[in-house]
Amino acid sequence: MKKRFTSTAKYRLTKSKIFFFAVCTLSGITMIPLFLILWELIKKGYKQFNVSLFTEVAPTSMEAMLARISDSPIPGGILNGITGTLLILTLAIIIAIPIGIMTGIYLAENQKKRLAELVRSLSDLLQGIPSIVIGVVVYIWVVIPMSSYSALAGSIALAIMMLPMIIRSTEESIKMLPASLKEAGLALGGSYTTVILRVLLPSAFSGLFTGSLLAISRVMGETAPLLVTALGASTVNWDATRPTSAISLLIWEFYNDPNLANLVWSSSLLLLLIVLGINLFAKSIAKKWKIQ
Numbered sequence: 001m002k003k004r005f006t007s008t009a010k011y012r013l014t015k016s017k018i019f020f021f022a023v024c025t026l027s028g029i030t031m032i033p034l035f036l037i038l039w040e041l042i043k044k045g046y047k048q049f050n051v052s053l054f055t056e057v058a059p060t061s062m063e064a065m066l067a068r069i070s071d072s073p074i075p076g077g078i079l080n081g082i083t084g085t086l087l088i089l090t091l092a093i094i095i096a097i098p099i100g101i102m103t104g105i106y107l108a109e110n111q112k113k114r115l116a117e118l119v120r121s122l123s124d125l126l127q128g129i130p131s132i133v134i135g136v137v138v139y140i141w142v143v144i145p146m147s148s149y150s151a152l153a154g155s156i157a158l159a160i161m162m163l164p165m166i167i168r169s170t171e172e173s174i175k176m177l178p179a180s181l182k183e184a185g186l187a188l189g190g191s192y193t194t195v196i197l198r199v200l201l202p203s204a205f206s207g208l209f210t211g212s213l214l215a216i217s218r219v220m221g222e223t224a225p226l227l228v229t230a231l232g233a234s235t236v237n238w239d240a241t242r243p244t245s246a247i248s249l250l251i252w253e254f255y256n257d258p259n260l261a262n263l264v265w266s267s268s269l270l271l272l273l274i275v276l277g278i279n280l281f282a283k284s285i286a287k288k289w290k291i292q
Helices: 002-048 051-055 061-069 079-109 114-127 131-146 151-176 179-187 192-203 205-220 247-255 262-288
Strands: none
Touching: 002 262, 051 079, 051 262, 061 262, 079 114, 079 151, 079 192, 079 205, 079 247, 114 151, 131 151, 151 205, 179 192, 192 205, 205 262, 247 262
């Protein structure tokens, strides 16, 4: 009997080691494309990764052509794209986060209501809609009535894309909280609104904050909806009602101009580093404020 037990234990231990090795191997394989992309961007983009990239606007095709002829770095940078991305994302955050959090709270507090089920289904459906379709819809809703492309139109398109992730993360974070937390707040005399705003939301801060950050990183590299809403601009613009550039838009413009092709790599490297930084920051916040 003891021999049989030992044999079974060895079999399970061997199977566990094999499974662990397989998981580690497959995890390593999935990381290979990321490292290859990083290496390619660093190898081709470091030459243009300088102070000018952050302090000067994008050069013209003629300036880039003259620089290539003289075998010197392309002058200029992507300051207009950096400021445009900052403006568009700020407006998108202001629009999407309050709506997403309030919708997520409603879904968590009214799980079995028909309206909640309908909103949840629409949110899941919105998650799968191609970004260019959202851009075209916002073009009809905002750009045509305003008779102008604008940062506002681009931010609305990105806000719509951010909503599903914010809604889902908020709903799941609220549902993870113990029911006794809400009951204790109500028992102490707090109103329903007070308990939601001062008890449940701070307790679910990790999920809400992480979901918002991941939603931001999700839309930061989007180009298609901005092509038909923000359009782009060759100068720094802080007016939300005027056409505005973005890093992703500049990457597309550089790609379509052979003289500016070298700037694609440095711009892509910057965008990738920003997205990677946001994701790592979100992971650290989630770990630090993990719901017990």
